[in-house]
Amino acid sequence: xxxxIMIIALVALSAFAFQMSLAQAANQLVTLEVKVVNKINxxxxxxxxxxxxxxxxxxxxxxxxxxxxxxxxxxxxxIGKITAAVNSPLxxxxxxxLTLASTLGTSTGIQDISNATTAIDVxxxxxxxxxxxxxxxxxxxxTPEAGVFASTVKTVTLTVTD
Amino acid sequence: xxxRTMERTKIPRENxxxxxxxxxxxxxFDGKVLREKMKSFFSKxxxxxxxxxxxxxxxxxxxxxxVSRSHTVTVIVNPVTVMQLSTGTVNLNIxxxxxxxGQDEMSVTDxxxxxxxxxxxxxxxxTIETNLDPQQFKVMSLAVSxxxxxxxxxxxSTTPKDFLRDIERSSGNTRVRYTGIxxxxxxxxxxxxxxxxxxxxx
Numbered sequence: 001x002x003x004x005i006m007i008i009a010l011v012a013l014s015a016f017a018f019q020m021s022l023a024q025a026a027n028q029l030v031t032l033e034v035k036v037v038n039k040i041n042x043x044x045x046x047x048x049x050x051x052x053x054x055x056x057x058x059x060x061x062x063x064x065x066x067x068x069x070x071x072x073x074x075x076x077x078x079i080g081k082i083t084a085a086v087n088s089p090l091x092x093x094x095x096x097x098l099t100l101a102s103t104l105g106t107s108t109g110i111q112d113i114s115n116a117t118t119a120i121d122v123x124x125x126x127x128x129x130x131x132x133x134x135x136x137x138x139x140x141x142x143t144p145e146a147g148v149f150a151s152t153v154k155t156v157t158l159t160v161t162d
Numbered sequence: 163x164x165x166r167t168m169e170r171t172k173i174p175r176e177n178x179x180x181x182x183x184x185x186x187x188x189x190x191f192d193g194k195v196l197r198e199k200m201k202s203f204f205s206k207x208x209x210x211x212x213x214x215x216x217x218x219x220x221x222x223x224x225x226x227x228x229v230s231r232s233h234t235v236t237v238i239v240n241p242v243t244v245m246q247l248s249t250g251t252v253n254l255n256i257x258x259x260x261x262x263x264g265q266d267e268m269s270v271t272d273x274x275x276x277x278x279x280x281x282x283x284x285x286x287x288x289t290i291e292t293n294l295d296p297q298q299f300k301v302m303s304l305a306v307s308x309x310x311x312x313x314x315x316x317x318x319s320t321t322p323k324d325f326l327r328d329i330e331r332s333s334g335n336t337r338v339r340y341t342g343i344x345x346x347x348x349x350x351x352x353x354x355x356x357x358x359x360x361x362x363x364x
Contacts, residue, residue, distance in 0.1 A: 024243050024244055024245045024360070024361045024362075025245070025358055025359065025360040025361075026245050026246060026247045026277075026358070026359050027247075027250075027356055027357065027358050027359075028247050028249070028250055028251070028252060028275065028356075028357045028358075028359070029250060029251045029252070029354065029355070029356055029357070030251075030252045030253075030254065030292075030301065030340060030354075030355040030356075030357050031251075031252070031253050031254065031352065031353070031354050031355070032254040032255075032256075032270075032299050032301055032342040032344075032352070032353045032355070033253070033254070033255050033256070033351075033352045033353075034255075034256040034268070034299060034342075034344040034348070034349075034350050034351055034352070035255060035256060035257045035258070035350060036258070036350055037256065037257070037258035037261045037268060037346060038258065039258055039261045039262065039263035040263050041263040041264070070263075071263040071264025071265075072263055072264065073258075073261050073262065073263050073264060073265055073266065073268070073346045074346060075268075075344070075345075075346035075347070075348065075349050075350055076349075076350065127347075128346055128347045128348070128349045129266055129345070129346050129347035130263075130264050130265055130266040130346055130347070131264065132264035132265075133264070
């Protein structure tokens with residue numbers, strides 16, 4: 001009787017051990033958090049030079065450049081925007097305008113950034129996602145009264161925010 | 163041949179004689195008696211040593227040829243498979259540090275976890291699964307720097323996916339590379355997974 005019980009117990013124990021050995025598991029808590037991401041980059045630089053006049057005495061011939069572009073990645077609110085600012089104002093009669101194309105948001109059109117030491121909106125309503133290789137257009141104009149404006153480097157800063 | 167022998171004899175008191183006397187009696191035996199005595203004596207002198215020798219011999223034999231007894235010893239090595247993780251928590255944060263402007267997909271990786279295993283079974287594998295359903299973001303897993311087995315890259319889901327296959331009888335370890343993937347267009351958020359690794363027969 002005792003022998004039988006012992007055998008049954010051993011068989012049960014072996015079966016249990018076998019079951020235990022069949023699958024061993026271990027757990028781990030993995031948390032993936034996606035925080036607000038606003039990334040932008042700009043190609044460049046850009047050179048703009050006025051060296052011609054409008055025929056008929058209508059002033060100086062403005063110049064334009066659309067050789068550069070920007071990319072953004074934005075996952076914040078659906079009302080993101082891009083602002084533009086210049087590091088220092090241009091003198092009177094010298095105008096620098098900026099237009100940003102956008103598919104993810106809405107361009108605000110041509111914006112005069114000649115004195116935009118405080119950032120102004122150039123694109124609004126940016127949705128979550130990415131916008132790649134969007135055109136940047138600069139328009140540069142000057143009045144004859146402004147005279148000659150020596151080569152000056154200006155830093156234009158584009159910022160994407162929520 | 164005659165021999166004198168001396169015997170000491172007790173004289174009982176009731177015989178009226180004083181106390182205890184020692185009387186020396188000289189007895190003379192004839193040759194026949196002597197021979198019998200000698201024979202008896204030498205017989206004893208021979209038989210006893212022989213008997214003792216036989217006894218000792220038998221005892222020695224008994225000592226060298228003891229009766230053997232045996233019993234069975236059963237040893238069992240059951241299938242043993244164990245697994246352990248080096249850490250219980252992993253945090254994957256997509257902060258934009260590694261994001262590339264103009265790309266929708268953003269990712270982050272972590273390789274801080276090591277899995278240790280030991281098995282005496284053939285053809286084992288480690289699977290990975292999560293309890294989170296649905297998931298907002300994608301998490302990929304891959305075994306790297308493994309000491310054995312064949313890695314299988316998998317997207318973690320509630321269905322167990324192979325993580326490391328072809329594990330033979332061994333003790334080994336592998337790093338776990340988690341890659342959290344989010345699209346910017348998905349916005350922000352947090353996914354908390356309870357990841358379960360299971361080592362089992364493949």
